[in-house]
Amino acid sequence: xxxxxxxxxxxxxxxxxSALGLIGPSAAAEKMTGxxxxxxxxxxxxxxxxxxxxxxxxxxxxxxxxxxxxxxVTAAMLAGDAEVALTGGVGFVRAFAQGxxxxxxxxxxxxxxxxxxxxxxxxxxxxxxKGKRIGVTRxxxxxxxxxxxxxxxxxxxxxRDVTFIQTGGATENLAALFNGSIDAATMTAPAxxxxxxxxxxxxxxxxxxxxxxxxxxxxxxxxxxxxxxQAIGQFMRAMTEAARILQTDKEFIYKxxxxxxxxxxxxxxxxxxxxxxxxxxxxxxxxxxxxxxxLDEVAEIDPRARKVKPEDLIDRRxxxxxxxxxxxxxxxxxx
Numbered sequence: 001x002x003x004x005x006x007x008x009x010x011x012x013x014x015x016x017x018s019a020l021g022l023i024g025p026s027a028a029a030e031k032m033t034g035x036x037x038x039x040x041x042x043x044x045x046x047x048x049x050x051x052x053x054x055x056x057x058x059x060x061x062x063x064x065x066x067x068x069x070x071x072x073v074t075a076a077m078l079a080g081d082a083e084v085a086l087t088g089g090v091g092f093v094r095a096f097a098q099g100x101x102x103x104x105x106x107x108x109x110x111x112x113x114x115x116x117x118x119x120x121x122x123x124x125x126x127x128x129x130k131g132k133r134i135g136v137t138r139x140x141x142x143x144x145x146x147x148x149x150x151x152x153x154x155x156x157x158x159x160r161d162v163t164f165i166q167t168g169g170a171t172e173n174l175a176a177l178f179n180g181s182i183d184a185a186t187m188t189a190p191a192x193x194x195x196x197x198x199x200x201x202x203x204x205x206x207x208x209x210x211x212x213x214x215x216x217x218x219x220x221x222x223x224x225x226x227x228x229x230q231a232i233g234q235f236m237r238a239m240t241e242a243a244r245i246l247q248t249d250k251e252f253i254y255k256x257x258x259x260x261x262x263x264x265x266x267x268x269x270x271x272x273x274x275x276x277x278x279x280x281x282x283x284x285x286x287x288x289x290x291x292x293x294x295l296d297e298v299a300e301i302d303p304r305a306r307k308v309k310p311e312d313l314i315d316r317r318x319x320x321x322x323x324x325x326x327x328x329x330x331x332x333x334x335x
Contacts, residue, residue, distance in 0.1 A: 029061040030231040035073050036066060037087035038137070038170055039261060040188050041246075041276045042110040042216035044253075046086065048242040051256050057241075058234040068169045069138045077103070083224050084235060088142045089214030089313075093294045096313060097305040102221045104315045105291070107236060107284035109216040109243070114279045115146040117204040118177065118195045119184035126154055126204045133163045135173045135182035142215050143173070143186040145297060149211060150204060189272035190261050197268055207275060214290040225315070236318040237327065240284055244331055247282050283328055286314050 036043040046064045049055050055062045065082065067073050070091030077085055077092075078100065085092075092103045123129065129151065136143040144164060151158040158164075165182050167173040170191045177185040177195060184203060187195065196202065218239065225232050246253055254269050263269060291310040299305035322328050 029056075029059045030228075030234060031061045032084065032231060032235060033063045033065060033082040034235075035076060035082045035085040035087065036064060037068060037070055037073050037085075039066075040170065040216075041190070041257065041272060042188075042280060043086050044246065044257060044260065045109065045239045045242040047256050047260050048245050048253065049238045052242065052245055052252070054238040054241050058238045060231070060234055060238060062235070069141060071138075071140065074100075074103075077219070077221065083220065083228065084232065085219045086216060087219070089217050089219070089291060089294050090140060090142070090145070090298070092219045093214075093291065093305070093308075093313065094298050094302065097295075097298055097302050097308055101312075102223050103219055103313075104222050104225070105214070105217045105219050105286060105313055106225075106232070106315050106318055107218040107239065108214060108281055108286045108290065109218075109284060110280055111212060111214060111285070111287040111290035112279055113142060113146045113209075113211045113213045113215050114207045114276060115143055115186050115188050116192050116202050116206045117147065117150065117184050117186050118192055118200050119203040120200055123184060123203050126150070127156075129154070129184060129203070130156055130161045132183035133165050133181075135165045135167045135176045135185035137169055137173055138166050139164060142213065143188075145213065146206060146211065147186045150206065150209075189276045190257070190263055190268055193268045193271035193275070194263070196271070197265065207279065210279075212287070212289040212293045214287075214294055217286070217290075218284070222315075233318055233321065236284070237322065240322060240327070241331060243280070243282055243284055244334075246280065247277065282332075283322075284319060286316060286319070288314070 034046060036046065067076060070088045073085050073087045074091035074095050076082055089105065096103050134147055136147055148158045151162055156162065167176045173185045173187060174191045174194060176182045220232060250273060258264055258269060288310040291313050295305050295308055
């Protein structure tokens with residue numbers, strides 16, 4: 001059963017989401033629409049939940065829609081086109097600082113950045129990025145923030161010394177690197193592993209830097225949560241079970257990720273999984289320092305962000321409930 005789009009903006013995205021087949025079981029189930037913004041492992045929980053039957057188990061009729069930036073995701077959520085989003089936190093934090101305090105984060109998949117900068121063999125060391133074109137998904141995205149931080153640490157000016165090229169998404173970033181329209185690209189798994197498999201190299205392996213950042217988090221509106229607390233709770237339990245599968249059943253995950261990424265190369269899947277899994281939160285924990293990093297970034301262009309505390313952005317009620325009820329303990333006690 002489809003969830004009908006409620007705005008023109010949402011129509012095209014909803015059509016794409018319908019094509020993914022992430023639609024729940026029955027009219028009796030709680031209907032819910034969610035958005036994700038990137039085809040990456042840290043945003044794979046809804047796909048895992050669908051394949052494992054977790055939405056049906058938790059009585060949800062769930063539709064997933066892809067929108068390729070946190071800013072556009074924020075706009076769709078403001079329009080009421082979805083109840084929940086899994087995306088980078090920057091779009092919602094900016095909106096919150098501007099007065100949209102209805103937004104809140106209820107869980108996180110990844111609280112650090114795991115991007116790397118990939119290039120051809122002509123670039124020998126990170127300092128060689130000076131004067132070069134670097135592909136990022138969008139200005140203001142996770143990939144852009146990571147690259148700005150790296151460039152500064154190299155003693156370069158991110159405005160004068162490099163040129164950022166917006167490619168639109170992870171797939172487009174990879175294509176731009178392959179066709180030579182950029183000199184280097186900032187990527188996460190699986191795109192970085194796919195590039196390496198084609199002969200490109202890690203110019204800078206960013207996972208070791210462990211930069212705090214709310215890179216993939218679940219966001220809702222407080223008003224929606226007040227009206228549908230049970231449905232949001234059902235969703236979070238499904239996501240928590242999906243997170244456990246992600247951590248414990250590699251073969252099942254490869255089937256899911258291979259299908260969604262359209263990747264069959266076992267070496268690429270191994271490289272993507274092994275490099276990313278250690279950065280993910282098995283219990284969807286929220287880390288204040290991850291949101292502080294975004295607030296500090298936003299404050300550089302919007303002073304209102306300085307008045308916002310990380311705690312203002314976070315609601316732990318569902319995580320606390322799963323802890324107190326023994327849900328986490330029972331889930332992780334399974335063989």
